Amino acid sequence: MGKELILNAIRGQKTERTPWLPFVGCHGGALIGRDAMTYLQSAGLIVQGVTEAIRQYQPDGVPVTFDLQVEAEALGCELQWAKENPPAVLSHVLEQKGLSELKVPDERAGRIPIVLEATRRLARAGHDVALFGLVTGPFTLALHLKGTAVFMEMYDRPEAVKELMQFTTAVAMHMAELYAAAGCDVVALVDPMTSQISPDTFRAFVSPCAREVFDRIRALGLLSSFFVCGHAQKNGEAMCQTGPDNICVDENIPLDFVKRTCQQYGVSFGGNMPLTTVLLMGSEDDARRSALQCMDIGGDTGYILAPGCDLPYGTPPANLKAVAEVVHDEYKRQVARELLAKAAEVTPSINLADYGRTDRVIVDIITLDSEACAPCQYMVEAVKAVAPHFGDLVIWREHKIKQRESVEFMTGLMVRNVPTICIDGQIKFVSIIPSQEELTRAIQERINEKLHLKLRERRGRLLVLGGGCERCEQTWAHVQQALRELGSTVEVERITDDETIYSYGVSATPAIVTVKEQVRAAGRVPSVEVIKEWLKELQ
DSSP, rough: OOHHHHHHHTTTOOOOOBBBBOOOSSSHHHHHTOOOHTTTHHHHHOOOOHHHHHHHHSSEEEOOOOOOTHHHHHHHHHHHOSSSSOOOSSSSSGGTGGGGGGOOOOSSSSSSHHHHHHHHHHHHTOOSEEEEEEEEEEEHHHHHHTHHHHHHHHHHOOHHHHHHHHHHHHHHHHHHHHHHTOOOSEEEOOOGGGSSHHHHHIIIIHHHHHHHHHHHHHHHOOOEEEOOSSSSSGHHHHHTTTTOSEEEOTTTTTTHHHHHHHHHHHHHHEEEEEEIIIITSOOOOHHHHHHHHHHHHHBBBBBEEEEHHHHHOOOOHHHHHHHHHHHHHHHHHHHHHHHGGGGOOOOOOOOOOTTOOOEEEEEEEEESSSOOOOHHHHHHHHHHHHHGGGGGGEEEEEEEETTTTHHHHHHHHTTSSSSSETTTTEEESSOOOHHHHHHHHHHHHHHHHHHHHHHHHHHHHEEOOSSSSHHHHHHEEEHHHHHHHHOOOOOOEEEOOOOHHHTTTSSSSSSSEEOOOOOESSSSSHHHHHHHHHHHHOO
């Protein structure tokens, strides 16, 4: 029943209950007490982890694994392994080689045989779940192979990028064929980096590739899904037009928007349970409430309940079991519905009032986790590439929202999407990886702004207090004359408000106060020559 529920939902049919698809990637390692690095390099451990997830979470579908670095590694990219995350691409092979030197990897390359062996063993086990084979999307694989230079080349050398993506499309189609032969029921094209480009760019570079892959999956007799994470709402319609059977998104895109867009094109949909604020850091009640809210919006036709992306390694199993209870048990659903009245928001506790007032410019990158999320990784890489040019004038730091304090920080800055770059507390780049020129310009503008403020503080000001009387007007005239004669650019301000005047401790006007808050004259009209001396001190 579970497998058929998933397949029917992907076909856009009404289902008797909402199908449930937890994206168990390296979290499978946590379930059997193995770190991510060990887990993702062993077919046997992957089978054990997925089997344990099926036992505990009662899913209707599971991915064999969730690792978008398999193809890049097979093509020669160096990986950096971690204990609680899938590996990250450390080096980009096309920085050392030409595209003509690369060949579509076969079933013996890199860890591809490990993933295929795990698929075959899980398929033979006969679990009542739909097995998903996850293929790295053409655009994300292009970023892995070439690095962020792809973004600039899309403008400077578009034909070269299209040639690269023809190659990555061929890789994706071959991986789909291998997964189909190994026993997968659904092949999902996972292309999170597409959240970083505009709809026009998506249609120019990604659409032809994705359409080709989905046509191939259909020809293999399998169903397809298009996974994207990040702020990809702008590309929702373009994604549907590439012809997938299903689209799956994370919490950055409102589920009701996804539903409307997908139904317009006859595409089923899935998502968008919050990964960190609910499943990782929330309580069991939070997980139940979130699941019920998604199910209410998703409805009973063509919707699959799922988290937005790969489950974090340390996700508490109790939270996922709570979701399973809501999916499978009508009574638990009723209880969860009663809990909807309770607020479950994270309240920022960090005082940001003085944020950004240091001499240095602070660049904050709010991410899911740059070691586990490709858009986040390349956002961090963009900052890493630019920050050293400013020496110690710039400090950068990453805030992974898998940690509660980072969520509070994110909330305090009013950040709504990840990845996002903030400069001195101001949101600058949201789900768009800036070019080196754009990021350099944004940082330089902030440095210039701070320098201007600092110069102003050092040069000081001269305040003329008082107005409405002849002596005040005469004092103001003397100040203006002194400025002209000196050619001074010292900032001069006239204050006539009694309350402000009293705040300087002045009881008689006209009066003059310098930036050091020294009363230089009170109850008398100073001469032009005297004022000129005061102005010289402020130069």
